Amino acid sequence: MQYQTTYDVIVIGGGHAGTEAALAAARMGMQTLLLTHNMDTLGQMSCNPAIGGIGKGHLVKEIDALGGVMARAADQAGIQFRTLNASKGPAVRATRAQADRLLYKAAVRTTLENQPNLVIFQQACDDLIVEQDQVKGVVTQMGLRFMAKAVVLTTGTFLGGQIHIGLQNYSGGRAGDPPSIALARRLRELPFRVDRLKTGTPPRIDARSLDFSVMQPQPGDTPLPVFSYMGSVADHPRQIPCYITYTNSKTHDVIRGGLDRSPMYSGVIEGIGPRYCPSIEDKIMRFADKDQHQIFVEPEGLTTHEVYPNGISTSLPFDVQLELVRSIKGFENAHITRPGYAIEYDFFDPRDLKQSLETKFISGLFFAGQINGTTGYEEAGAQGLLAGLNAALQVQEKSAWTPGRAQAYLGVLVDDLTTLGTKEPYRMFTSRAEYRLMLREDNADARLTSPGRELGLVCDKRWALFNQKMEQIEQERQRLRNQWIHPQHPACQAINRLLKTPLSREANLEELIRRPEINYADLVAIDGLAAASIAPAAAEQVEIQIKYQGYIERQQDEIDKQKRHELTCLPAQFDYQSVKGLSNEVIAKLNDSQPETVGQASRISGITPAAISLLLVYLKKQG
């Protein structure tokens, strides 16, 4: 029987980037092959069993709005849900779900297996077939050749992966998985800039050996948050709490005593680690004045006793790990099931990528996820989706699509990476976005579902639900604008009870909601003012749109001003020496980065507004 060896798109790696990439390409009708080391690790969480959080939750909602799997898998696997920053403004509110690792993997795998146009094959990819700077296919470890017009590489921490525990180290992609050596060697032959990064993970512990009675329980939120725009609370499995405990001065002494055998502090590890997810030894050294650090004791799932002690990532030798763990309150008799470790791996300078995540040097070759210097499942998933959809667009001979910085955190992520590059594992924060108020978790669908539908990523069901929600919002806003309350109106007494000063003139319901003392829910609870029928998510939008209208309009003005030059294209592979008046430093930076647009150029550090003016003059002269 003939074995299919030619595809439209091949995706290498079944982690968070690879699964989203493969699903996106297949949803767009491409014959897609997902080639991965091990089918049992599809969608595996290498580190903490959680999805979302500040900045990251925003990316998950955006992936969802574009039809991706991450939010739906998190809904089906989440065993403790929280809305972070719930008391702050809507821009920085973020959903986070503690996930059952096995349920999460199962949800991802089921989605992959049921996706039309998608074939999964378990094999390591050892080589790329490249002819005249165009990717043609891949070669597997067994020597099988698969051909495609586009290839997406999402190999995570596996390229040249080196695992460290104390002064011992060995090759590995992550604990229990082989590294990707042959492919790493092949990639180093290509003209990309390559460097090493490092990340780490804590030891895992058997919950039966812990004393939870001395720890502080942390239940999930009520009402239970939901990740996917298509999801509901009914999708969630049983909910269980996390717990909180702390390190103490004894823990810190143990760590300091072990630093001479730390691969990080003895110079064995050269790669730079994630600044915002530091190891416990890093925290002790960097914040020497602190006498305790918080640890979230997070269950790994509903059917296992393993817990993930979030906050004590370490690569100290095992004997030091054991002593430091047992010095923690409630952990005195802890049994470590898996030692913590650090891993060093190759990553490629993302400035060698276009905004579509296609590499600048090899046409049809896309990179997504940790290979681009990011850290985190959400950052990987978002890039994977973008690379997968752009691989599909390229096969269809259509223009690439990337959301702008004012449209999505995904746009911020890709623009930051491709413009500025990164020297340390890059993670998303709300502070990275200049238009935070526009890029809320709650409106990711309003920002991205329509483009997603046009691209062919959004199914009929999601599209129908989205349109229904948008209609409800529009109708309700109209009703609120059209319903006027006179001081003699029968509802006025109840309204006045909510107001600081009684209503003295006629006002419509929208104006009333704009007042700080009144919120939408209180107003429509008054007799005669109720909405016909509106889903809670639509009602939330109505309230946010009205309350923040002034700020939103101001931000939109800024975006419009910025847009004028944002998308002006710069020539490819251009020598900036030919632009008169630019300083040598600016020329070097622009030649190095080769920005695609004036907007991108303006965000490179050291590129002054004056330099941008010179570029604009030059472009104008060129006509």
Ligand code: FAD
């Ligand atoms: P991965 O999830 O690593 O998936 C890569 C996939 O590619 C795997 O399925 C692998 O089998 C496959 N693959 C690799 N090479 C080949 C090949 N040649 N052929 C076929 N298949 C291949 N993130 C955080 O946000 N915070 C943290 O503190 C943190 N700590 C971490 C600690 C450790 C030890 C590790 C390993 C990861 C950590 N992460 C952390 C990172 C997080 O796991 C990644 O960011 C995320 O998984 C990246 O997704 P990805 O899809 O790019 O790669």
